[in-house]
Amino acid sequence: MSRTVWFPGHMAKGRRELSELAARLDLFIETRDARAPASTSSPDAAALAKLKPVVAVLAKKDLADPEKTKIWLKGRTRYAFDLRRDGLGPLKKEMLRLKPAHRELRVGVVGIPNVGKSMLLNSLVGGAAAKVGGVPGVTRGVGWYRGNGFLVVDSPGILDPRSAPGVHLALSWLGCARAEVVGGYEAAALGLISFLRRRGLWLAVAGVWGAAETDEPDEAVLDGIGRRLGCLSSGGAVNSGLAARRLVESFASGRLGRVTLELPGESIFD
Numbered sequence: 001m002s003r004t005v006w007f008p009g010h011m012a013k014g015r016r017e018l019s020e021l022a023a024r025l026d027l028f029i030e031t032r033d034a035r036a037p038a039s040t041s042s043p044d045a046a047a048l049a050k051l052k053p054v055v056a057v058l059a060k061k062d063l064a065d066p067e068k069t070k071i072w073l074k075g076r077t078r079y080a081f082d083l084r085r086d087g088l089g090p091l092k093k094e095m096l097r098l099k100p101a102h103r104e105l106r107v108g109v110v111g112i113p114n115v116g117k118s119m120l121l122n123s124l125v126g127g128a129a130a131k132v133g134g135v136p137g138v139t140r141g142v143g144w145y146r147g148n149g150f151l152v153v154d155s156p157g158i159l160d161p162r163s164a165p166g167v168h169l170a171l172s173w174l175g176c177a178r179a180e181v182v183g184g185y186e187a188a189a190l191g192l193i194s195f196l197r198r199r200g201l202w203l204a205v206a207g208v209w210g211a212a213e214t215d216e217p218d219e220a221v222l223d224g225i226g227r228r229l230g231c232l233s234s235g236g237a238v239n240s241g242l243a244a245r246r247l248v249e250s251f252a253s254g255r256l257g258r259v260t261l262e263l264p265g266e267s268i269f270d
């Protein structure tokens with residue numbers, strides 16, 4: 001079994017707590033990243049779905065390709081939100097139609113790290129109740145919050161330590177897994193450059209930085225980016241580690257444009 005170097009104790013504990021909590025909840029909301037709705041699905045969703053209904057929600061819609069999001073919404077996924085701007089009206093309506101087992105409806109928000117679980121929870125309860133942050137691993141344990149007519153449980157992002165290394169590579173481009181899980185920023189950046197070039201998306205992304213069409217190897221492309229961005233060591237050579245970090249972090253935060261990595265039935269690593 002391949003294990004990532006990043007499956008900290010809080011993930012193992014969160015996983016145990018969630019399955020124990022399931023008996024006290026009416027519904028799970030599984031948050032995913034709209035840029036890769038299949039690869040960012042929760043490793044626990046199938047097991048939780050045997051216990052309680054699970055509704056999948058795509059967050060970060062504003063960072064995804066709008067045409068591709070439309071395709072995803074034609075399938076089983078019904079909700080996509082820019083959690084920084086959109087209200088959650090239709091989702092709340094669906095929740096409140098359910099008959100709660102207790103006095104109030106109890107909902108658990110689950111998903112992998114950094115997909116927007118805490119932000120979705122804050123939007124549901126209407127306030128900055130749960131801590132939100134741009135790096136994976138912000139929420140460390142389960143916590144209950146009160147909304148208008150329901151209780152919501154926030155939970156820590158959980159990765160599957162047994163996922164194929166390729167899955168973690170793609171997650172590192174979206175900020176859902178730390179770069180060190182896949183061997184550092186250079187490995188993450190070279191994987192990203194290779195993927196985007198294979199899919200004909202590289203210029204759409206790196207064009208913002210003035211990148212041009214080339215048949216050079218990926219390492220030389222990263223070098224070119226480093227030079228353009230002024231990521232230089234004291235001797236004037238390109239600091240490729242720094243360039244790699246700038247590329248991965250800029251892509252993850254959406255500063256390089258709206259890109260969706262996969263369509264239904266398609267694998268990032270085909």
Ligand SMILES: Nc1nc2c(ncn2[C@@H]2O[C@H](COP(=O)(O)OP(=O)(O)OP(=O)(O)O)[C@@H](O)[C@H]2O)c(=O)[nH]1
Pocket residue numbers: 059060061062063081082083084111112113114115116117118119120131132133134135136137138139140155156157158254
């Ligand atoms: N652009 C954009 N950013 C979002 C959206 N939803 C969340 N974010 C950002 O994504 C980052 C992660 O959000 P969180 O709500 O902390 O994510 P989480 O899933 O709770 O993360 P962990 O607790 O670390 O597992 C933050 O920087 C948010 O501002 C969205 O719809 N659009």
Ligand SMILES: [Mg+2]
Pocket residue numbers: 117118119131132138139154155156157
């Ligand atoms: Mg959180």
